[in-house]
Amino acid sequence: MAEVLVVVEHGGGAVKKVTLEMLTLARELGEPAAVVLGEPGTAAALTDRLAEFGAAKVYVAEHEDLAGYLVAPKASVLAELVRQASPAAVLLGATQEGKEIAGRLAIKLDNGLLADVSALAPDGTATQSIFAGSTIVTSKVTRGLPLATLRPNSLTPTPSPVTPTVSTVEVSIPESAKLARVVERVAEPKSARPELTEASVVVSGGRGVGSAENFALVEELADLLGGAVGASRAATDAGFYPHQYQVGQTGKTVSPQLYIALGISGAIQHRAGMQTSKTIVAVNKDPEAPIFELADFGVVGDLFKVVPQAIEEIRKRQ
Amino acid sequence: MDIVVLVKQVPDSGAERRLSDADHTVDRASAGNVINEMDDYAIEEAVRLQEAHGGEVTILTMGPERAAESIRKALSMGPDKAVHVLDDALAGSCAVGTSLVLAAALKTLNPDLVLCGAESTDGRVAAMPHMLAERLGIAALTGARKLTVDGQTVTIERQTEAGYEVVTATTPAVVSVWDTINEPRYPTFKGILAAKKKPVSTLSLADLGIDPAQVGFAGASSAVLEHRQRPPRTAGQKVVDEGQGGKALVDFLASEKFV
Ligand SMILES: Cc1cc2nc3c(=O)[nH]c(=O)nc-3n(C[C@H](O)[C@H](O)[C@H](O)COP(=O)(O)OP(=O)(O)OC[C@H]3O[C@@H](n4cnc5c(N)ncnc54)[C@H](O)[C@@H]3O)c2cc1C
Ligand SMILES: Nc1ncnc2c1ncn2[C@@H]1O[C@H](COP(=O)(O)O)[C@@H](O)[C@H]1O
Numbered sequence A: 001m002a003e004v005l006v007v008v009e010h011g012g013g014a015v016k017k018v019t020l021e022m023l024t025l026a027r028e029l030g031e032p033a034a035v036v037l038g039e040p041g042t043a044a045a046l047t048d049r050l051a052e053f054g055a056a057k058v059y060v061a062e063h064e065d066l067a068g069y070l071v072a073p074k075a076s077v078l079a080e081l082v083r084q085a086s087p088a089a090v091l092l093g094a095t096q097e098g099k100e101i102a103g104r105l106a107i108k109l110d111n112g113l114l115a116d117v118s119a120l121a122p123d124g125t126a127t128q129s130i131f132a133g134s135t136i137v138t139s140k141v142t143r144g145l146p147l148a149t150l151r152p153n154s155l156t157p158t159p160s161p162v163t164p165t166v167s168t169v170e171v172s173i174p175e176s177a178k179l180a181r182v183v184e185r186v187a188e189p190k191s192a193r194p195e196l197t198e199a200s201v202v203v204s205g206g207r208g209v210g211s212a213e214n215f216a217l218v219e220e221l222a223d224l225l226g227g228a229v230g231a232s233r234a235a236t237d238a239g240f241y242p243h244q245y246q247v248g249q250t251g252k253t254v255s256p257q258l259y260i261a262l263g264i265s266g267a268i269q270h271r272a273g274m275q276t277s278k279t280i281v282a283v284n285k286d287p288e289a290p291i292f293e294l295a296d297f298g299v300v301g302d303l304f305k306v307v308p309q310a311i312e313e314i315r316k317r318q
Numbered sequence B: 001m002d003i004v005v006l007v008k009q010v011p012d013s014g015a016e017r018r019l020s021d022a023d024h025t026v027d028r029a030s031a032g033n034v035i036n037e038m039d040d041y042a043i044e045e046a047v048r049l050q051e052a053h054g055g056e057v058t059i060l061t062m063g064p065e066r067a068a069e070s071i072r073k074a075l076s077m078g079p080d081k082a083v084h085v086l087d088d089a090l091a092g093s094c095a096v097g098t099s100l101v102l103a104a105a106l107k108t109l110n111p112d113l114v115l116c117g118a119e120s121t122d123g124r125v126a127a128m129p130h131m132l133a134e135r136l137g138i139a140a141l142t143g144a145r146k147l148t149v150d151g152q153t154v155t156i157e158r159q160t161e162a163g164y165e166v167v168t169a170t171t172p173a174v175v176s177v178w179d180t181i182n183e184p185r186y187p188t189f190k191g192i193l194a195a196k197k198k199p200v201s202t203l204s205l206a207d208l209g210i211d212p213a214q215v216g217f218a219g220a221s222s223a224v225l226e227h228r229q230r231p232p233r234t235a236g237q238k239v240v241d242e243g244q245g246g247k248a249l250v251d252f253l254a255s256e257k258f259v
Helices: A017-029 A047-052 A064-068 A072-085 A096-109 A215-224 A233-237 A303-317 B037-053 B067-075 B095-109 B128-136 B189-197 B245-255
Strands: A003-007 A031-038 A057-062 A089-093 A114-120 A126-130 A135-141 A147-150 A165-168 A181-187 A201-205 A228-231 A258-262 A279-284 A297-300 B003-006 B009-011 B033-035 B057-062 B081-085 B113-117 B139-150 B153-159 B163-170 B173-177 B200-203 B222-229 B237-240
Touching: A003 A017, A003 A072, A017 A031, A017 A047, A017 A089, A017 A114, A017 A147, A031 A047, A031 A064, A031 A072, A047 A057, A057 A072, A064 A072, A064 A181, A072 A096, A072 B128, A089 A096, A096 A114, A096 A147, A096 B095, A096 B128, A096 B139, A114 A135, A201 A215, A215 A228, A215 A258, A215 A303, A228 A233, A279 A303, A279 B245, A297 B245, A303 B245, B003 B037, B003 B095, B009 B067, B033 B037, B033 B067, B037 B057, B037 B113, B037 B139, B037 B173, B057 B067, B057 B095, B067 B081, B067 B189, B067 B200, B081 B095, B095 B128, B113 B128, B128 B139, B128 B173, B139 B163, B153 B173, B237 B245
Parallel strands: A003 A031, A003 A089, A031 A057, A057 A165, A089 A147, A114 A147, A201 A228, A201 A258, A258 A279, A279 A297, A297 B237, B003 B057, B003 B113, B057 B081, B081 B200, B113 B173, B139 B173
Antiparallel strands: A114 A126, A126 A135, A135 B222, A181 B163, B009 B033, B139 B153, B153 B163
């Protein structure tokens, strides 16, 4: 069976959830082969987890330069690997980095690019959801192999343990890939909450939350449900919550099991980022707010009354 | 320092957008067409850099006839001139094909800096800056929330999952900007008048020496097989809070096994 290359997304020594989703998908397409790209010592901490989700092979490409520059060195190593391994398909996460590597790979290999797919069938047909989730498209690569970026949370990862063979990749990075040098990486303090795009529950606040202080209420509900916190653009623009938590067209696309919108009107650009959530719940004091058109359950009311009561009620039941 | 800003015309994301039934391309007649919003931030950043460092700012667009409106609008924010790559054979181009054309046009303009949006609201491929950098053999600094230029050194700050990164390169370079980088200016009346007189040149595929078979539907590296409207989400239950709204919400969450 031909290999399906899965480009491993990792951070802080852990495999990201989208990688497990890609491995699960890859099992339907061929034999999953995970590709770890990073500085020396990266793969050791990741291999067990990759094996648990079916990576029959783990390619390990480690080099200082893979971390020291923006994506070009990674694309260069991958292009070489694709030429050698002739895989049936190549999967990357539809994350900032995944999209960027995929773009370079498409040019290097003169290959079509299936961006932001939610599914990829064994015959190479990709499913994508565009225009704020309103249109579903199926497409195929007509030149090269299926090269796709997978939208996080598009499928449920399931384990399928194997004992992988580990294969070390010879890394030689041309000077031409070392043009954009990372001179500083600043880690910002992070909450213990799950990552927005990976979370199975997202609780978002909008302009209706009213202030940065009031976002504590949004956080409290999120924490009770084990969820991540999101925000509308009106809320991030007003400085209520940091920009990286924005959900929508110019923010993150989320696809959780449960999305709770508090004080969010449901503008089309916001919907673009959350429309494919499994279950949607909204609290808004305006009965005409468009968010109710897509909510499975809506409460017309003041969020400052409804949410504290809900929090109290959940505590009681837990 | 000479700057080229890449500007793409897209259907207004606030209106209903569709693909055409005939060929699965963006139905440009069905929605208002606007400048891709992130590109406004790129134009603003270019004009600010020009104010600080001098040089010329050129708008570059690949798109159909009607993209000319967006070009004038872009020029009204201050850039000096524009180049419109216009050719019937371009219809149906994929990202790979578009990058071939934009890269060829950039070679003729030979700027120190290429600015563009981090992603477009219709395609959301977010790959164009890297595709262009790959083709041109220059650096790509992507997703900038801050940009500084000092002589030939370009430095950006960009948001990451973990925090932020500072990335640097030497010109020529492509820089894509995020909408947190600045606040784009509104064109003034004077700016709008001036834009009408600014030079806009058009380039065809022949001018760029590109074989039409390499682009458009003919040369596309991917093809849409089918498209359909997602069945609209149906509104579910809606209750009005009369003192029990929070409880009702938790009842619903419990019925769906979330609590
Ligand atoms: C190109 C483009 C890209 C965009 N990208 C995004 C994006 O990525 N994400 C995004 O979110 N937006 C985006 N927007 C903006 C979008 O159009 C809306 O302006 C934005 O989503 C509105 O945010 P909001 O719902 O929080 O605010 P509003 O529309 O002001 O809604 C606030 C809501 O809160 C309710 N409310 C107020 N007080 C209370 C209370 N006490 N209790 C209950 N309800 C209350 C009100 O009834 C109202 O419905 C974009 C716009 C453009 C043009
Ligand atoms: N046809 C085009 N003409 C000019 N610029 C473009 C075109 N397509 C994409 N771009 C630029 O590339 C950026 C990223 O687009 P995309 O990769 O399509 O999401 C946009 O914000 C534009 O600045």
